[in-house]
């Protein structure tokens with residue numbers, strides 16, 4: 079029984095703890111109440127009579143009961159989010175409870191009761207409702223529907239749970255509809271669904287870890303960017319697959335996370351299969367209300383596209399749009415860098431300024447388009463003529479710059495100038511127009527001619543301008559001495575070419591003697607050139623230029639052939655074996671054909687290999703390449719002899735040279751010159767002799783010009799001598815005469 083009713087009955091003295099006091103009276107009252115509720119058809123009079131209470135009292139009691147019960151219900155309804163409607167199957171509102179939610183009602187409660195759904199709603203909603211009520215009644219079960227209503231202009235979502243009561247009202251079935259405003263929930267759901275879509279569809283990779291740094295969620299974009307399947311990511315500690323980012327980035331991230339709890343920055347991502355890409359990573363922490371970390375959220379954006387556009391922008395900013403060559407600003411930057419690096423390493427470089435002669439006339443005659451095409455063609459040719467490490471750029475208009483780093487000597491620069499000038503020998507074909515052009519070239523050397531890019535360009539420009547003033551089509555160095563030197567260089571080069579062609583080379587021979595017994599130990603072959611232009615130029619200079627211009631092999635061919643033939647001739651005069659010494663330069667020594675050429679000459683002239691001695695300077699030996707060492711090794715194995723030439727000028731220690739296992743060491747003339755007077759030279763020479771002999775080398779003193787030198791050398795135990803004191807370099811005939819003399823020993827001994 080309803081507790082409220084119980085209490086009322088207790089007040090009337092009709093109900094005790096254990097049950098009704100007066101059974102009869104109680105039953106009658108209950109019947110009356112039932113009747114009042116129209117649930118039964120017991121008459122009111124019957125109740126009144128049996129209870130002996132007036133009908134006024136009866137109604138009063140009923141109202142009290144009803145009111146209290148309604149208030150209770152209202153209290154309950156006010157704390158739950160639902161409104162409760164009592165309705166019948168025809169959609170009539172019988173009662174409703176909406177305490178605290180009146181704003182959700184269409185109209186005041188009193189006006190709703192007694193009305194039908196169709197009076198309040200549109201046809202569609204009405205039919206949904208009526209169908210739902212019918213279904214609930216028919217099935218006897220709860221039926222739930224959802225619908226929308228515009229409440230004060232805003233769409234609100236409702237959910238109605240319709241339950242059949244199993245009771246009738248005026249003969250019509252009734253239902254209870256528990257209606258809830260689900261707008262907020264719906265919005266949250268929508269929000270959630272939206273977040274899900276964002277998470278799944280985002281182009282950014284997203285990864286969520288729990289507080290133990292275990293990955294709990296990843297989206298498809300992350301899988302795509304990393305190239306790691308979802309299954310390999312979920313449930314793992316993110317450090318396990320941390321290989322995708324570089325150790326340095328990782329270190330930065332760890333530090334930042336520990337100190338500030340979040341991080342963002344560029345990282346290089348190593349995709350499982352593809353080449354690395356650039357990413358922008360943001361890491362944040364999600365904390366609960368107590369400030370404890372709940373999650374780590376990683377958002378990774380593939381920014382390789384951005385990098386690409388960034389690089390493209392950088393390219394546009396640093397390159398000339400017409401020729402695609404580095405532009406002015408990049409040239410300045412590269413030049414600054416080149417100057418710095420040459421300065422630091424003590425090396426040198428050259429800046430070559432190229433300006434097209436009469437370019438304005440070409441533009442005027444053929445139009446600017448043709449002029450542009452011509453500039454593009456020039457750019458192409460320049461690029462082909464230079465090495466990979468050189469920079470070719472367009473300074474402006476018809477001015478081009480070439481930056482050459484690491485030029486070992488002037489000749490190397492001249493070689494490039496020569497190549498550049500040759501580019502303009504052939505006609506340019508622009509569409510169907512044929513254009514012949516010349517250029518003026520100015521050269522500045524760095525760091526000497528200018529310590530900054532600006533100064534250096536100015537210097538090269540000035541040199542170029544000097545060429546222009548003289549009519550163009552030439553080159554000039556900023557420093558005059560180089561211009562003179564270089565023209566000298568080209569003069570010698572053509573003289574050598576001529577000499578080779580006209581057979582103007584010859585050989586003089588200088589004998590070498592034993593200091594012990596005065597006997598002839600060897601004869602050195604020394605090259606001479608009687609080409610008019612270069613007659614007065616030291617042979618060593620001709621040899622250097624021949625080496626740099628690729629002319630040396632013709633010369634060494636000549637020297638070897640001639641020397642071999644000559645020694646074979648001389649050998650016919652004397653019985654004891656003769657030896658001829660041939661000098662080999664750095665380039666000759668590297669020649670791949672050197673060994674074959676020597677072998678051929680030995681064979682043709684029927685020589686013993688030990689009759690050939692090769693002189694190699696100390697500095698050549700120090701700088702010798704692999705190929706050079708290989709050649710030496712083969713020749714030594716064949717039985718040829720080797721000597722270290724110009725010893726003392728190459729700053730190497732004797733023990734360093736020991737590995738070559740040579741036969742002879744020639745002390746350079748510069749130590750012999752003052753051996754009689756200079757105490758230091760004396761010490762050096764005597765020590766060298768002692769050491770060299772200990773290492774099994776024969777020691778020869780070069781450039782001995784007087785008796786005193788000879789005496790000192792003899793006292794030091796020097797083995798052999800060579801020099802003007804005994805003989806200048808002489809012709810083959812004079813050597814033949816010497817050999818024919820019964821005794822070719824040096825006279826003074």
Ligand code: C2E
Pocket residue numbers: 588603604605616617618621637660661662663666693723724780781782783800801802803807
């Ligand atoms: P080197 O091999 O040291 O040759 C010795 C040089 O000293 C020769 O000069 C010779 O004429 C000179 N000389 C010898 N005795 C004396 C002396 O008592 N007083 C003075 N003042 N000079 C003396 P040369 O012939 O002018 O040759 C110079 C250099 O050129 C040679 O130095 C050698 O390195 C190179 N050379 C000469 N001929 C050839 C050759 O056929 N091939 C190669 N690769 N180099 C050669």
Ligand code: CA
Pocket residue numbers: 602661693723
């Ligand atoms: Ca020599």
Ligand code: CA
Pocket residue numbers: 723724744746747780
């Ligand atoms: Ca020498």
